Amino acid sequence: xxxxxxxxxxxxxxxxxxxxxxxxxxxxxxxxxxxxxxxxxxxxxxxxxxxxxxxxx
Amino acid sequence: xxxxxxxxxxxxxxxxxxxxxxxxxxxxxxxxxxxxxxxxxxxxxxxxxxxxxxxxxxxxxxxxxxxxxxxxxxxxxxxxxxxxxxxxxxxxxxxxxxxxxxxxxxxxxxxxxxxxxxxxxxxxxxxxxxxxxx
Numbered sequence: 001x002x003x004x005x006x007x008x009x010x011x012x013x014x015x016x017x018x019x020x021x022x023x024x025x026x027x028x029x030x031x032x033x034x035x036x037x038x039x040x041x042x043x044x045x046x047x048x049x050x051x052x053x054x055x056x057x
Numbered sequence: 058x059x060x061x062x063x064x065x066x067x068x069x070x071x072x073x074x075x076x077x078x079x080x081x082x083x084x085x086x087x088x089x090x091x092x093x094x095x096x097x098x099x100x101x102x103x104x105x106x107x108x109x110x111x112x113x114x115x116x117x118x119x120x121x122x123x124x125x126x127x128x129x130x131x132x133x134x135x136x137x138x139x140x141x142x143x144x145x146x147x148x149x150x151x152x153x154x155x156x157x158x159x160x161x162x163x164x165x166x167x168x169x170x171x172x173x174x175x176x177x178x179x180x181x182x183x184x185x186x187x188x189x190x191x
Contacts, residue, residue: 007163010110011170014103018174021099022181025191 012041073186080182082140084175087182100178107171108142116164117154118147132165138172 020034072091080087085101088094112118118136121129136143146152155161184190 002159007114007160011107011163011167014107015170015174017103018100018178021096022177 008042008045012038012045016041073183076182076186077179080175080179081138083142084139084171084178087179088185091182091185093185100175104139104171104174104178105142107167107174108139108146111164111167111171112146112151114160114164114167115155115158116151116161116168117156118143118152118168119154120147132169135169135172138175139168140175143168143172 016034016037019037020030024030024033076087076090078087079090083101084104085097085099088097088100091097119133120137121133124130154164158164181190
């Protein structure tokens with residue numbers, strides 16, 4: 001898995017699933033929580049990546 | 058009524074220790090033991106996938122004990138929290154990883170986070186066993 005984006009998406013998906021099952025009780029809440037957590041992971045990583053763009057070293 | 062509740066509480070407390078031990082040995086096994094099949098399989102699948110992918114991404118699984126390098130020690134503890142899969146992978150020769158691999162650090166992160174999540178799963182198994190959670 002040499003693609004950074006793919007690694008990020010796979011990692012975010014798996015961690016979001018575990019968090020959702022741990023922290024929410026029913027299916028609908030779990031799905032919503034997992035989607036929000038996944039979105040937060042991916043979005044924050046992309047934003048931090050862009051913030052670091054001017055400082056490559 | 059109080060007596061019935063005491064008997065139920067005693068049974069639950071009795072199930073908590075084996076559930077936690079099983080959960081620490083294999084991710085999700087504690088929930089499977091407690092009859093929470095879907096939850097247990099989901100934990101096994103997700104945390105198992107994190108670990109397997111981490112190993113495939115050339116993660117280092119060295120056991121670092123001692124405080125000369127505290128971060129490496131904590132990292133080792135996190136990986137060890139995966140239980141049997143960690144020790145099995147080491148026994149099968151995946152211990153060293155590949156430092157020069159482009160995905161080495163990703164692999165480390167996947168395996169370490171898998172172990173840390175498993176600690177939360179152990180605590181959840183305890184809560185389920187004593188009746189705090191479903």
